[in-house]
Amino acid sequence: MKLTQLRYWGVLLACALVVLFLLPEGVMEATTGQGFSTKLLLEIIIGYLQSGKPIANITFTTYGSTALITAKFFIVQLKLAHYMKIPPKVMFLIQILGSLLPCLVSFSVGWWFLYSVKNICHPELLPKGSPWTCS
Template sequence: MAFVFTLPTPGLNIITEYMMGLIQPGNPISNVCFKVYGYMSMAQAVFFLADFKLGHYMKIPPKSMFLVQLIGTIVAGTTNLAVAWWLLGSIENICHPSLLPANSPWTCPGDRVFFDASVIWGLVGPRRIFGPQGNYGALNWFFLGGAAGPGLVWLLHKAFPGQGWIPLINLPVLLGATATMPPATSLNFVTWIAVGTVFNFFVFRYRKKWWERYNYVLSAALDAGVAFMGVLLYLSLSTENKSVTWWGSGGEHCPLASCPTAKDVRVDGCPHY
């Protein structure tokens, strides 16, 4: 599956979980393993291709690019595994939010999403949720709707060729971006949209030469900056049990809300639902 779908790059995340959930229901471990080999390997291949594309724009020789990728993969894989084992053995109650102190950075939101997916698609299984034994079978039609979406955009472009904004609609990108929403906050998407709009719309339109020369270099610099800042923040703050609450990332709630919206929760002066 990873080999066949690498070039068209569809989102195999749910598809692999769905398939293995049908093949082996009630087995979350096999579901996770199938997801790793079917989806994660394809995702890494797509990342490698994106690096090659960036290197092509920056006039880097392909052999040198591949050598750097190979060495980087060995170093990063070994380092990540060693750090993961070290953290699991040295931080008490890691990945257990209910047992950790307030504002602890070791809540592992991405791992919780992975675990929840193994329970939904592996332990419970799609038949009990989206199949004949479940109540959400109608959601399967959205697979067909997602496949037909780009065709509808193409038909609209043919019907209204004078509308230049229609070809800019990229449904795979719009829908695929939602895959990173569970462990992320809205601030992540706001910054992506702001930076992308400035450099790929305004700069591209009004400063084309600057865009051609520096845009992909800027993209690599932003990625490298995130990695360096992650290490710097960990060494300067996390090791000293200190934290910084950034605006827009202080939890998944509305800080301006004064009344609860949950049922059967009564607060003086607030309506009861």
């Protein structure tokens, strides 16, 4: 059994739905100041496609909703940079660097924990009351 229970087509479907809903949700939020949440719709879709797999449902919903929120936030930042006369290429480069740097730091810290805490993946060998576990 896979840890996430979500197959590759689930990730691709989440990305496709983000692309599909980005324009209508972005236009609605830009014109009215009020957006709508697609999180419930994403939960319904994956709940129908993969019923009985809660980790897959949570993973799919998280990928879809987080990607949509991030994409809208990037667009808002580009709009603000346009008003401040910051060149779009510079702003885009800063956004990409600001997205990649936290990913690399988070991955590095997680990797470091896996190899620095002894017996992290063997809960029976850890000291009693230890907060460290490994999935």
